[in-house]
Amino acid sequence: IHQFSVTMANVEIGPIITSYNKYRDLIAPYMTNECLSGIFFMVTSGGMTLLNKTVISVYGxxxxxxxxxMQMLVTVFIFRLLWLIGIITQELHLLKDDKQSICFVAIYYLHTILSLNALHGLNIPIYGAIKRCSSLMNLILSVAILKKSVPGWRRLAAIFMITGGCIMAGSGDLHFDLKAYTFGFTSIVAQGLYMTLAEKLANQGNSIINLTYSCALTSFPLFFYMAYIFEEFQTLEWENFIYNKLFIVMFTGLTLGGTLLSLSLMLSSKINSALATSLLGSFKTVAQTICGFLFFPDVVPTLPIVSGITINIVGSFIYTHSKYQPEKKRKQ
Incomplete structure (x- = not known):
């Protein structure tokens, strides 16, 4: 039996281990903090988009x-709880610069509200296509505000392919809604400003934890006040929702997911830069678009949509290859 086991190990397990080591060495250069933070942001962002669309449009x-x-309240509560039990060891505090804090919160408010209003009037593939146009906005802001150098020609080509594909996909929308499109394109500007400012604040020594906590704590009163101003509390008919168990599950996931999304956005903006975060999100668009076609009835696949998404995907692969592929010339 022992001899048989050794033989089987030499014949069966040996090639498996060799093959495993080969593929591990192949993917190891890609498993960097930048790549993992981008994947974390893509998963949370894509999941939140689907949950938001379901809660806002499907359930009304x-x-x-x-x-x-609710998301900001839960975020503050979770962070304080993690601090009390010792998982978060650093002291939680607000940003020291009041002007930067006010500007940060105001831009964050515009970004989230404009995005949610756009998502209500747009189907998921078109929404994703429009949001991907933020790549060009982040490129402009990273050079103008953060004084970064212009990326190489391969990354520039990828940016324009992604943006061009998004515009082409948006042009094939059979249910054009000017108001929703206005919200969508305006949210691009707010998103670019928000992510660039988050990167700038992180570079000034602010931790990811404190940026997320400070944003949630200071924006909570603003969201609450605006909900009252726009009469959302007054017009909400709670009895239409609180007895729907599936809605409660969706809304709970949406509320808890807001914490992960805020944290992943901050993390990716610091480690991966605002521009790279936006571009890596193009991979999320693929799965998000497929889910939109399969599970939401308001999507009609047209030639411009299919062509635009294809160009978007190709541009995403070009960018990712140019960013993460180990360059032998630099090592020499």
């Missing part, structure tokens, strides 16, 4: 300020 809970009020 179109109360963006109430949604964000």
């Amino acid at each position: 809970f179109n109360y963006p300020n109430i949604i964000m009020t």
